[in-house]
Amino acid sequence: MTRAAVLGAGSWGTAFAKVLGDAGTDVTIWARRERVAAHIREYGVNNEYLPSTRLPERVTATSDPAEALKGADFVILSVPSQSLRGNLADWAPHIGPDATLVSLMKGIELGTTKRMSQVIVETAGVPADRVAVVSGPNLAPEIAAEQPAATVVACTDLDRATAVQNAITTRYFRPYTNTDVIGCELGGAVKNVIALAYGIATAMRLGDNIKAALITRGLAETTRLGVALGADPMTFAGLAGMGDLVGTCTSPLSRNRTFGEHLGRGETLEQAQASTRQTAEGVKSCLAIRDLARAHGVEMPITEQVERVCHEGVDPRVALTDLMSRDTKSE
Numbered sequence: 179m180t181r182a183a184v185l186g187a188g189s190w191g192t193a194f195a196k197v198l199g200d201a202g203t204d205v206t207i208w209a210r211r212e213r214v215a216a217h218i219r220e221y222g223v224n225n226e227y228l229p230s231t232r233l234p235e236r237v238t239a240t241s242d243p244a245e246a247l248k249g250a251d252f253v254i255l256s257v258p259s260q261s262l263r264g265n266l267a268d269w270a271p272h273i274g275p276d277a278t279l280v281s282l283m284k285g286i287e288l289g290t291t292k293r294m295s296q297v298i299v300e301t302a303g304v305p306a307d308r309v310a311v312v313s314g315p316n317l318a319p320e321i322a323a324e325q326p327a328a329t330v331v332a333c334t335d336l337d338r339a340t341a342v343q344n345a346i347t348t349r350y351f352r353p354y355t356n357t358d359v360i361g362c363e364l365g366g367a368v369k370n371v372i373a374l375a376y377g378i379a380t381a382m383r384l385g386d387n388i389k390a391a392l393i394t395r396g397l398a399e400t401t402r403l404g405v406a407l408g409a410d411p412m413t414f415a416g417l418a419g420m421g422d423l424v425g426t427c428t429s430p431l432s433r434n435r436t437f438g439e440h441l442g443r444g445e446t447l448e449q450a451q452a453s454t455r456q457t458a459e460g461v462k463s464c465l466a467i468r469d470l471a472r473a474h475g476v477e478m479p480i481t482e483q484v485e486r487v488c489h490e491g492v493d494p495r496v497a498l499t500d501l502m503s504r505d506t507k508s509e
């Protein structure tokens with residue numbers, strides 16, 4: 179019997195545990211707070227993040243990471259990106275020697291500008307070919323409700339990607355494999371920043387033309403950064419690129435887009451933050467992505483402006499004027 183540990187009991191960790199359970203894997207979720215774990219054990223429900231989803235019998239929970247990780251073939255990492263390094267340092271001694279580590283996270287680490295798989299390799303001391311990434315248009319509430327979705331499992335070791343694919347294939351969840359880890363991770367992280375911009379534009383009632391332009395030019399700057407870092411440009415035309423970008427920007431369920439709407443209504447960063455307990459990864463990652471782009475000499479004008487609005491208190495109207503008045507160029 180295959181076993182998985184899901185570390186992080188937020189929306190996506192919990193929905194992903196359900197997918198694994200429905201596909202026939204025994205799952206133990208690690209929750210930071212014992213009362214969340216106890217509620218899952220007793221009622222089969224994560225009442226804090228997905229209160230209307232009943233988890234399969236095969237899914238249980240604990241607040242003890244060693245218990246969650248015992249005998250796990252798949253170690254699923256689903257905490258906020260900026261807390262991964264600290265958490266994983268504690269968890270690493272309990273991870274089995276051949277376990278596959280699977281990142282669900284869509285962020286870039288502040289300060290180091292590292293992708294999550296790089297943080298995992300460094301912190302857990304595992305080779306890169308034991309780390310897989312799952313990324314695509316995967317809004318957790320829809321998947322928890324068994325609405326159909328597709329995703330990408332990326333790993334440089336195709337056999338491991340296929341093993342993860344098999345462990346998460348259900349009648350409502352369809353994973354594709356890919357070996358481009360860099361492209362899949364960048365697609366997932368940068369789309370959160372573009373979704374912030376899309377949310378800002380939505381709240382400012384700027385119209386559908388500019389929203390389509392943000393998606394298209396957002397994908398262009400994501401691809402530019404990806405290519406500079408060694409990604410396959412075709413990845414950005416796939417589910418982990420365009421798919422996730424369109425899904426996130428256009429869905430009112432997206433925390434990043436919703437956060438952007440708060441900013442677009444004129445709220446400060448602090449006011450927008452006070453409106454949600456959930457993770458809008460783009461808010462912090464826009465800083466790291468901007469730094470990464472600058473370090474590689476890549477222009478990311480939308481990301482630059484999102485960073486200014488989020489962290490430098492720039493009025494979104496000023497950011498828009500700056501974007502529209504850049505030097506003209508070829509597409």
Ligand SMILES: NC(=O)C1=CN([C@@H]2O[C@H](COP(=O)(O)OP(=O)(O)OC[C@H]3O[C@@H](n4cnc5c(N)ncnc54)[C@H](O)[C@@H]3O)[C@@H](O)[C@H]2O)C=CC1
Pocket residue numbers: 186187188189190191192210227256257258259261265282283284285316317318319455456457459
């Ligand atoms: N929710 C979604 O629809 C999707 C989310 N993701 C990504 O999955 C990752 C996890 O997101 P969600 O589950 O949605 O987040 P969430 O905001 O729903 O939950 C985060 C979880 O991490 C815990 N947590 C918060 N700070 C922590 C810390 N310092 N140490 C340990 N645990 C901590 C929280 O208690 C909570 O259980 C993010 O990178 C997100 O971008 C990816 C695809 C879909």
Ligand SMILES: O=C(CO)COP(=O)(O)O
Pocket residue numbers: 284314315316317318370373422425426431432433434435457458459
């Ligand atoms: O990554 C996601 C969908 O693929 C979820 O997006 P949000 O974090 O903006 O809710």
